[in-house]
Amino acid sequence: MCIRNGGYAVETIENPIEPSSTTPDQVTVDVHLPPGGPLSGMAADVRAGLSRPFKELSPRYFYDERGSQLFEQITELPEYYPTRCEREILVEQAMAICSAANNPATLIELGSGSAAKTRVLLDAMQSVGCLDTYVPVDISEEITRDTAEKVASEYDGINVRGLVCDFELDLERIEAGGPRVIALLGGTIGNFAPQQRAGFLRRIANLLDADDRFLLGTDLVKDRATLEAAYNDSAGVTAAFNRNVLAVLNRELQADFDLDAFEHVARWDPENLWIDIRLRSLTDQIVNVRALDMQAPFAAGEEMRTEISTKYARPGLESIYAEAGLEMTDWFTDSEGLFGLSLARVAR
Numbered sequence: 001m002c003i004r005n006g007g008y009a010v011e012t013i014e015n016p017i018e019p020s021s022t023t024p025d026q027v028t029v030d031v032h033l034p035p036g037g038p039l040s041g042m043a044a045d046v047r048a049g050l051s052r053p054f055k056e057l058s059p060r061y062f063y064d065e066r067g068s069q070l071f072e073q074i075t076e077l078p079e080y081y082p083t084r085c086e087r088e089i090l091v092e093q094a095m096a097i098c099s100a101a102n103n104p105a106t107l108i109e110l111g112s113g114s115a116a117k118t119r120v121l122l123d124a125m126q127s128v129g130c131l132d133t134y135v136p137v138d139i140s141e142e143i144t145r146d147t148a149e150k151v152a153s154e155y156d157g158i159n160v161r162g163l164v165c166d167f168e169l170d171l172e173r174i175e176a177g178g179p180r181v182i183a184l185l186g187g188t189i190g191n192f193a194p195q196q197r198a199g200f201l202r203r204i205a206n207l208l209d210a211d212d213r214f215l216l217g218t219d220l221v222k223d224r225a226t227l228e229a230a231y232n233d234s235a236g237v238t239a240a241f242n243r244n245v246l247a248v249l250n251r252e253l254q255a256d257f258d259l260d261a262f263e264h265v266a267r268w269d270p271e272n273l274w275i276d277i278r279l280r281s282l283t284d285q286i287v288n289v290r291a292l293d294m295q296a297p298f299a300a301g302e303e304m305r306t307e308i309s310t311k312y313a314r315p316g317l318e319s320i321y322a323e324a325g326l327e328m329t330d331w332f333t334d335s336e337g338l339f340g341l342s343l344a345r346v347a348r
């Protein structure tokens with residue numbers, strides 16, 4: 001397990017970079033720890049989330065080693081179309097994206113995970129001869145190390161600078177030659193609350209030089225049945241992914257959640273345009289969280305939000321970009337119009 005930086009409540013980023021491995025010369029993986037230790041932020045954050053009348057946990061805690069593996073399984077489910085559709089767009093449009101993004105030397109990928117689809121973009125960059133550096137940035141240490149090492153071994157002469165950090169805290173640390181593309185794929189922007197998203201996009205705008213581009217994957221609004229099926233798969237993998245966050249709290253904060261005493265709930269919310277993902281308590285129960293010295297009571301039927309997954313339409317996304325000081329330059333969708341990939345630059 002490595003939520004090495006659960007520090008989303010941490011304000012400062014003064015802690016030193018720990019160069020924790022240097023495999024061949026061209027691969028480094030830096031791990032950024034919050035000042036009070038790996039779990040300092042997580043503890044405060046979970047305490048706050050469990051103390052509210054409507055309990056809520058941050059989706060960043062899903063991604064321990066098992067959570068990352070479960071997400072990989074989700075991407076292969078027949079009902080989970082976003083990965084398939086985004087890959088289709090990348091396969092069809094990688095060269096166009098590369099050219100529209102000024103043939104970038106550096107690809108910085110936030111929430112890179114296994115970077116399975118990213119290879120399509122790296123291939124295009126290599127084929128036009130602009131590929132110099134890949135920076136996978138993810139909160140999960142195991143998967144970032146694995147991805148960094150695999151990409152370095154697959155692309156001749158590439159520099160790989162892995163960064164294990166919370167991309168909401170440590171983005172400003174990234175230094176690499178331009179033109180650069182900062183990518184956030186998979187629809188991960190959908191997991192941000194609206195205010196959090198606005199702050200994040202403003203920081204992206206501040207990071208971009210005139211030649212740099214932001215590449216964003218967004219799942220699109222569509223019929224309820226398709227949306228809900230993607231988050232209620234028949235094999236139960238999404239349910240296991242959702243419940244796994246309780247196992248993370250049990251291990252990291254010495255809690256005693258009974259995973260079988262909670263059921264997975266995922267519903268389309270047409271007002272907020274998001275899938276609301278929750279865990280519903282099956283009984284009246286009191287959960288002890290020893291590391292926080294707290295008890296969290298759950299009533300039978302009580303729901304705790306663990307994630308939202310917002311869906312977009314192009315005009316709404318253009319407004320969101322504009323509010324953050326960004327402007328969309330290019331828009332690509334798959335053949336069924338289920339998923340969107342956009343490029344944006346700093347607004348002129």
Ligand code: SAH
Pocket residue numbers: 059060063068071075083110111112113114115137138139140143165166167168185186187188
């Ligand atoms: N980009 C991949 C993976 C998406 S899953 C794809 O398109 O398939 C979301 C990824 O974001 C996970 O790998 C998770 O570990 C990472 N992540 C989630 N919250 C994060 C945060 N706050 N900071 C850094 N990485 C985060």
Ligand code: AVI
Pocket residue numbers: 074082186187188189190191231238241307308309
């Ligand atoms: C990572 N993120 C874009 C996924 C999504 O679709 O919102 C996470 C996920 N949650 C349940 N299934 C997939």
